[in-house]
Amino acid sequence: MAEVEIPIGPQHPALKEPVNFRVFVDGERVVRLDLDVSYNHRGIEKAAEARDFPRALYLIERICGICSHAHATNFVKGIETIMGVNVPRRARYLRVIVGELERIHSHLLWLGVAAHEIGFNTLFMYTWRDREIVQDILEAISGNRVNYGVNTLGGVRRDLTDGLRARILEDVRTLEARSRYYLDVLTQEETFLVRTRRVGFLSRERAEALGAVGPTSRASGIPFDIRRVDPYEAYEELPVEVITASTCDVLGRTVVRAREISESLRIIREAVENLPGGPISVPAPRAAPKGEVVSRYEAPRGELIHYIRTNGTDKVDRLDARTPTLANWPSVVDAMVGHYLADIPVVVSAIDPCLSCTSRITVCDLGDRTKSVLTWDDLRDHGIRFYRERRGV
Amino acid sequence: MEPYGFLVYLLVFPGLGFLVTFALFGEWFDRKLTARMQSRMGPPWFQPWADFVKLLSKEDITPEGVPRRLYASVPLFAFAAVASAFLYVPVVFPTSPFAFQGDLVLVLYLLSLPPILTFLLGWTSGNLFARVGAIRAVSQLFVYEVPFFIAAFGPAIATGSWSISDIASAQRSGLWFLFLQPLGFGVGLIGLQAKLERTPFDIPGAETEIVGGPITELTGRKLAIFHLAMDMALVTGAALLVALFLGGPTVPGVNEGLAAGALGFLVFLAKVLFVVFLLTALKTALGRLRIDQLVRWGWTVLTPLALVQLAVALVMAAGGIP
């Protein structure tokens, strides 16, 4: 059969966010793949330059829905390093607790989506039901299920009462039982194993060369976890065990994420049990001295880098947020060639792509903040005109 | 049978009226059970009715360059095939009035029409996803049709007759073929699940890979009828398995008069819902296979099992054991 081009995306049930793959298949086997991630670009880097630090913080927190705390903490700790502000120990612990809670709910969400990709809907329902326990804790701590807004320059805005700490410890016990159960199901369910073993193979050398990060690289045997390699906030006092697998396939990434959930639960219990006393934030100056910092954070999907430059004013001179998904895209493209069309969704979801992170610009006139309202017909015209010109479809 | 009784039988009771109601009830039962097993609430009882009526009112689109009449007639064919198959399955009395020697082969043929029509639908609709889905539907068809037929022939050989009604009444004494040929029942169950393209085998309609599969371009009335046809196929298939392996509407001991009819009908309902329960459990517990895995698994596991069961049935028939 001649090479057939199948468009997957930008709107496609398998992809929760708009990314466009032009997949070239021969029969059911993938031959070539072209990737386009420009659909969710909102210009946060340009917009951040026009906002002072507190406002920029709330903007950067909205780069991504499921790793909002990662972006906020990474940005705030970068600015604090430049300013030389010494954040109190209790605030560091609280940031680690909310960060690990966010990792658990992100991994549980991913586990459900990956199961759904291969038609395993019951596991999808169970994982998302148990994720509600984590969401309720986060809602109790920060007042919101996503975009927690817990961070502020110089510390944290919300504190843990004793009642809340007891409740967290109790919920952690139930979640530990559930995560052990999921690990058993994932390693024993035949129909799951058949769809994930040796699928999306990424050898260790290829993963290193292509710059894979996070669970994707750890599933190929690379012990690279920022919390251990370049500890920040309270991770010096809460050592993290780096979880790796050597199977280099989608199953390996699943097992790594499942075991990272129990590891995060252990960290949370340790952090909540010996939470130090003291204030939760210190006043921070309005402006930051001229300087630059490379702020690294282990987001649920991998190494997140904020390269921040300041120029003595209260605004950021340049913010470059390189997100884990951008680093993982080459590995997906490499891991998918040669596999079946049916495997594409599960291989793509195996790096747990977060498109909102990857692309960050669109047109909003910064001057008088007018947003042009596009009617549905305009959008349709644009689509038809564009495809007629470009690809003669 | 006098003409009016015939019409009533055909159109109202065990015919179209009852079948449509029972099909929609079966769909609700299936969706509610799946939901409760996944700790969800599940839809209210009238949800399938609401879906059906809503779809009837939706715009009915025929894609450009597709022969309109052919495209509109495919769902009707599927509906007709399944509805007529149901007539030969005994519902109230152990022998259905339409029974004749060989109606088992006819029902099996009529039940295998919808997948072929799905292929026709997918291929003619011109949509890329539908075309890939259509190819998958056909390649899946060959894999499960053979074991399903072999499993169905087991009871036929045991009773030495090709009529479903004879097979059902032969089990009146309570000795169901489920106990005599358990393997056949298992293969039949899996074959039916694959025929209805339900989860371990919903490869043609895999929404996360190829959007809607063959029925991507189906809309409005056509989708409503096609969806109803697939529901009816679920109920008819289950009723066929009940008639072959669970003794159909027979109650051991009671076999004359109105009581037998009413009791037989209730027993029939219970058995069909039990089979649908098994299918739902199968759907909820497993993930979807890939097409090449299904083909390999079908030929290396499913078909040999069916052949073993057939051999055992032949030996038993030769040996005179019922």
Add this chain to the structure above:
Amino acid sequence: MNRRRPGTLLPEMFRSLLRRPATQPYPKVQIPVPEGFRGKIGVNPVLCIGCSLCAIVCPTLCIDMVPDAREVPFKGKKVARKKLPEVRLLDCIRCGLCEDACPTDPKSIFLTEKFSGAYTNKDAAVE
């Protein structure tokens, strides 16, 4: 990988068949909201002194100081107030910075626990 077999979820499935479902019919059953939840913004015209600190602090600039001359009781006597914050609720991200910045005690601009996920029209979102 220990014993590989299909149907590992069967026991859990039958257990949840008997238990109550985890989902709730949302409009009929209201979801309990924890204390400290960041819901819709509320403004108390009596306590507000019109200092517009909240408008300055707001990250999305969605608080407008509306001229609203009024007489309010303050420590036993009548005092004139000129401005009142008006929040464009659809732009508000409910971060709570305005509540932190408000100098009055008790706060005259505060986060309530009201939220309503399901609207049929835009105006319903604002009531």
Add this chain to the structure above:
Amino acid sequence: MARVQGGERVTVGPPPAEELAVRLRGVEGVSDVVVQSSRRLSARLNPAHVRAVLLRLRDAEGCWHLSAISGVDTRASIEVVYHVSWRDGVVLSLKAAVPRDEPRIDSVVDVMPAANLYERQAHDLLGVVFVGHPDLRRILLNEDWPADEYPLRKDWKPDPKKRYGGPATGGDARG
């Protein structure tokens, strides 16, 4: 020093960023190495030596992971900053300044394939041309973004007359 597989020995405690700094000062093309903290250091890089330095870092120093490439418009010039992660969490930021009006620099995709998307991003938003890049297309901006405009440059303002994506005004789609 042999190429360290995976590079990260899993140790905790302040790794010597100074050790890398000492070694870097000897390398041709690298100037004013500054150690910012126990695990961060930066250095200025002569754009002509980009490939040579990165090749040496990868093979001799065992920096297998190119974390990111950031483009910065400092009004005087455009700085392409290579963030390379070394042993034990040390991040080395190499800043290569290229002229604003003619930003050309050698691509390092064959040295470190991870740079592919990062270079395309810098090209897309700042207009830096990476010589030798296999597929230097736009990656983040929409397809019909005006070709010669780079939004992250300090002097870029959205020009109301131009269209930056979004619908074609007027004209019938059917036509």
